[in-house]
Amino acid sequence: MSRALAPVTLVTLFLVGLQLAIFTTLRFDGVVIMLVWLWPLAMGLAGVTSLALTAAVVAGLFFDTHGTTPFGLTAAVGLALAYGASRLGREGVGDLDSAAWWVTPLLGALGGFSAPLLYTFFGLFTLNFSLWRGSVLAVMVVNACAFFVLARPMARLARAVSGAGERARR
Amino acid sequence: MVTLVATILYLTGGVVSGLRSAANLAVTPFSWTIDVIARPIGHLLAGAVNYSDVVAQNQRLRYELGRAQLQVNENWALQRQLQEMTTQLNVPFVGSLPTVAAQITTISPTSFAATVDISKGRSDGVLVGMPVVANGGVVGSVISTTPHGATIRLISDANSSIGVTFAKGKTTLIVSGRGVNNGLSATSLPLTTSITPGTILSTDGLAGGLYPPGLPVATVSKVTLTPGAATYNVTLRPTADLRHLLYVDVVLWEPST
Numbered sequence: 245m246s247r248a249l250a251p252v253t254l255v256t257l258f259l260v261g262l263q264l265a266i267f268t269t270l271r272f273d274g275v276v277i278m279l280v281w282l283w284p285l286a287m288g289l290a291g292v293t294s295l296a297l298t299a300a301v302v303a304g305l306f307f308d309t310h311g312t313t314p315f316g317l318t319a320a321v322g323l324a325l326a327y328g329a330s331r332l333g334r335e336g337v338g339d340l341d342s343a344a345w346w347v348t349p350l351l352g353a354l355g356g357f358s359a360p361l362l363y364t365f366f367g368l369f370t371l372n373f374s375l376w377r378g379s380v381l382a383v384m385v386v387n388a389c390a391f392f393v394l395a396r397p398m399a400r401l402a403r404a405v406s407g408a409g410e411r412a413r414r
Numbered sequence: 415m416v417t418l419v420a421t422i423l424y425l426t427g428g429v430v431s432g433l434r435s436a437a438n439l440a441v442t443p444f445s446w447t448i449d450v451i452a453r454p455i456g457h458l459l460a461g462a463v464n465y466s467d468v469v470a471q472n473q474r475l476r477y478e479l480g481r482a483q484l485q486v487n488e489n490w491a492l493q494r495q496l497q498e499m500t501t502q503l504n505v506p507f508v509g510s511l512p513t514v515a516a517q518i519t520t521i522s523p524t525s526f527a528a529t530v531d532i533s534k535g536r537s538d539g540v541l542v543g544m545p546v547v548a549n550g551g552v553v554g555s556v557i558s559t560t561p562h563g564a565t566i567r568l569i570s571d572a573n574s575s576i577g578v579t580f581a582k583g584k585t586t587l588i589v590s591g592r593g594v595n596n597g598l599s600a601t602s603l604p605l606t607t608s609i610t611p612g613t614i615l616s617t618d619g620l621a622g623g624l625y626p627p628g629l630p631v632a633t634v635s636k637v638t639l640t641p642g643a644a645t646y647n648v649t650l651r652p653t654a655d656l657r658h659l660l661y662v663d664v665v666l667w668e669p670s671t
Contacts, residue, residue, distance in 0.1 A: 268523040274595030276525045311522060312529045312557065312565060363526065375526050377572040378593025383525045 248295055248406045252287070255405050256299045259283050260306045274379065275386040278359065280307045282391050284322040285355045286398035288329025289338040289348060290408040296326035296333075314370035321362045325355050338399070345396075352395025356387035511626065513547075513663040514538050519563065528571035528594045529554075532662060535563045540664050543624060545617075548662040551630040551653025552576070552617065556664065564664070568656055569631065570594060577623055578615040578631050585609075586618050589632055589650060598632050598652060602645035609637055609646060614653065626667050630654075 263279045270277070284300035304319025311318075329351065332338055338348045360383040367375040402408070461468055516534035534540050536559045546553045546566050554568040567574055574591040578600075588601045603609060613634040619627020636649035 264523050268521065271525075274525065276523065278524075307523065310520075311524045312527045312567070313524055318524075360525075367526075374572040377591075378526055379596050382595075 248292070249298065251405050252295050252299055253302055255401070256283060256302045257306065260303050263307060264310055272386045272390075273382055275383050277390040277394075278318075278356075278387055279394075280304060280318060281322055281325055281355070281359045281387075282352065282394055282398050283402070284326035285329045285352065285391070286395065286402040287406060288326040288331075289333040289351060289395075289399050290402040290406055291330060291333035291336075292402075292406045292408050293327070293330040293334065295406050296330050297323060300326040313375075314367060314372050317363060317366055317370060320366050321359050324362055325359060329355065348399050349392045349395045352391035352398075353388045356389070356391030357384045359387060360384045512666045514540060514666060515661060515663055516540075516564075517661055518659050522594075525594055526572075528568040528574075528591065528656075529557070530566050530568065530659065530662075532564050532566060532664070533562070534664065535560045537561045539666055540564045541668065543668060545625045545629065545665045545667060546662050547629060547654070547665060548659060549654040551632075552625065553654050553656065553659065553662055555624060566662070569652055570596065570598065570656055576625060576631055577618045577620055579618040580609070580613050580615050586620075587615075589615060595657075598650040600632075600648050600650055603648055604645055605639075607646075609634060609648065611635055611637060615650070624669055626665065629665075 259279050267277050267279055280303040283303055284296050287296035287299045290296070300322030301319050304322040305316065308315045308318050329338075332351065336342065338351050360380055364375040364380055367373075514534050516532035516538075518530050519533050520531040522529040532540075532546075540556060540559055542556050542559055544556045546555060552569060554566045554571070554574065556564050557567045558565045568591070569576060569589070570591040570593065572591050572593045576589050577586060578589050579586045585603075585607045587603060589598050590600075592599050600615075611634050614630050615632045615634070617623070617625035617627055617629040617631060619625065630653040632650040633653055634648050635651050638647045638649075640647065
């Protein structure tokens with residue numbers, strides 16, 4: 245883990261920058277595609293739990309410093325996604341080499357669909373009850389579609405950066 | 415004698431001229447072909463000899479072209495900026511209240527909050543709670559400030575609520591945001607009120623309110639009545655175009671003043 249921590253952190257910060265610079269303005273029906281959630285999910289599917297959790301915390305906290313929504317909420321959702329995905333990843337579900345091609349995109353889509361729901365649910369614990377009033381369903385659908393498309397390339401990147409693919413080959 | 419010489423000269427001249435013409439006609443295709451082949455070679459050689467002059471001339475022309483293009487672009491940008499500022503800062507309803515013009519610097523990175531950051535902050539007199547207008551209506555209010563920047567919560571944000579009035583202040587209601595791109599919603603409107611599409615709802619300016627009176631907030635786009643219901647369903651759209659904000663005016667007004 246210690247060897248891969250630096251590259252994972254660097255890539256995470258790069259992805260946060262990409263999120264803020266590109267994906268914030270590239271909206272679909274006003275919805276932002278949340279790379280900062282997809283990345284920990286992809287890391288989790290690579291089976292590296294601690295690195296996935298680290299990526300979720302780093303991405304979420306850096307992203308939350310730029311918004312007006314409750315601080316730490318994005319990180320909390322990322323942590324939940326990373327942990328859930330890493331449980332599957334450690335069992336080999338969604339492995340890019342052995343599983344069917346559609347498994348990883350499908351898991352990504354499920355993550356993208358459930359993440360906004362988790363966000364609004366966790367928002368209740370920060371006494372923010374207005375998150376439900378926004379276009380949650382649109383956010384869920386758009387992110388599910390985007391995660392479906394981006395899950396495989398992101399999983400590949402996660403494997404390369406964390407060295408999970410190399411370990412699996414050994 | 416003279417006539418004889420003239421006749422001979424005429425005849426010989428004509429013959430020579432004819433021969434010359436015929437020769438020219440025969441040679442022309444060859445000379446044209448050679449010219450076509452030789453001219454570029456000549457230019458190439460001339461260019462090679464005078465290469466540095468050509469490069470210098472080319473650079474000078476490029477520089478002049480660049481300056482001309484820059485001037486054209488500057489004029490276009492200035493004209494466009496002037497047009498945008500004139501359109502976006504056209505806020506006659508603010509009246510005599512002082513305002514600070516500011517540029518939008520960033521928009522909210524998430525789908526769950528409709529906020530924007532502006533280029534003016536505390537050092538320019540911008541304080542938390544001040545209303546922000548642009549493009550013909552209320553845009554939102556300031557929720558946080560830094561010395562050289564501020565964050566505005568747009569009226570479409572799910573946390574935003576504004577007291578509005580219409581029909582010469584006879585009816586008041588609360589307009590709330592419904593999230594990014596979802597327009598606005600209003601509290602129920604009793605059937606006793608008279609409301610039609612196109613009605614403009616403006617801030618009520620009640621004592622202790624967050625906005626001064628008379629700022630346009632929303633326009634009624636649709637009024638429907640469900641059979642058996644005791645209230646109208648109204649569809650509202652913000653008076654200001656919130657999707658294309660570039661400049662805004664912060665109204666230097668506080669609720670207590």
